[in-house]
Amino acid sequence: MLKQRKRTAQVHPEFRRASRRKFPAPLVVMAALLFSPLAHTQTDKPMSPASTKPGVDGWGHPLTTLPKDHKSAPAPAHDISGIWDAPDMSGNQVLGAKAFPDDGKPEHQLPYTALGLETLKRTKPSNGTRSVLPGDTNDPVFKNGDPQGFPREDLYELRTTQILQTPQSVVLLYQFGKIWRVIWTDGRKLPKDPEPRWFGYSVGKWLDDSTLVVETMGTDERTWIDRAGRPHSADLRVEERFHRLDRDHLELTVTIDDPKMYTKPWVALDKFVFELQPSSFDVREMIWSPSEYEEYNKLMGNTSSDRENQ
């Protein structure tokens, strides 16, 4: 059963209208969307007691939600475009990949190879069971300002994601870091022995009317798979399975396959559900600038820890 948001929010008129008509085939608007601002942003909602004011989108407009009795229209064929929100902060994944968080539970232990375990020991995340103090982490994102790359973009701070489609590609616009990825759907093959890239090389193929399967390889070994410092090699292959359940819900499953680091493939994100937002939803900008991060560390990074007392 899909969760309904409890947030005090308006039911957007677009949802009401949409419940009485079919979602318009977006092919006509895709070209326009391609040139729409790549601005995104943010998400979430409290798990804790609500604050006294309602949440807003990036433009300051009140958040909207599906009505409780809302029945979604069927999924349009070969179409996952839209502004998709990850409700309830569910994509934060601060302990690492959502399906395998680094929480110490035996069922969440990954099938490391000897090399994988050895490589893991060299990563020093600042969250999870192996967490170190902020100043001691070697997380390439926090320490070096590196792009978090792929698949970490799916596995850490997965927030509002806008998806655009053209006849040749599917374009993902991630809120976190204002990152975009192109998934080629024009039938091309993955490159052989490509130059590594932070976000690799991705091709997609429609498995059926509502499921797009994406294969990615050629990612940069300097990146971590997730926030918990799970490693990968140059041989990493990632499968993303986007399955549009109905007009208003999209599922994403991410599978990691890296024989050098793991003895078998493992599902890092398992049927993660996004909710479609009104097309007027403005995605809030979410970028960690080096200057802001430096100020944060100046005030918090060292003062929060006192090595003499550790």
Place this chain on the structure above:
Amino acid sequence: MKMIRAISFVVSAMFFISVPLFAHHGYASYDTDKKVVLKGTVTRWIWSNPHCLVQMDVTDDNGHVVHWVAESENPSTLTRIGWTEKSLKPGDQITLTALPVKSGNPVGRIIEIVLPNGDKLTGRVNPATEVKPDDAPKP
């Protein structure tokens, strides 16, 4: 300037069932079994990534002014739960409840802020992600 007293500097031994996990930091830095309740004056409100920070002056029982800094989530998250860039401003007298850092430094993680008009701003608490690294078995 009106003397602000720390009405309470309560270190409770109560256990927090729901402990926020910080997007970046140091969960390892915080004592999640304690909390402090501070009354003081906001000196700076930093609305930025990776986490928003409030700096405030609190006068302790000995009359010394202590400069506290406490963090919450990033602006993107906070705008979803009722916070804004204008939620706080220098001079605001607030009551702040926070998790303190283990080191004893005047640094905390915001649980809740009560504003001058009585409104509350709640820090994110996400039971789904709770974990205590020190308690968890090592891989």
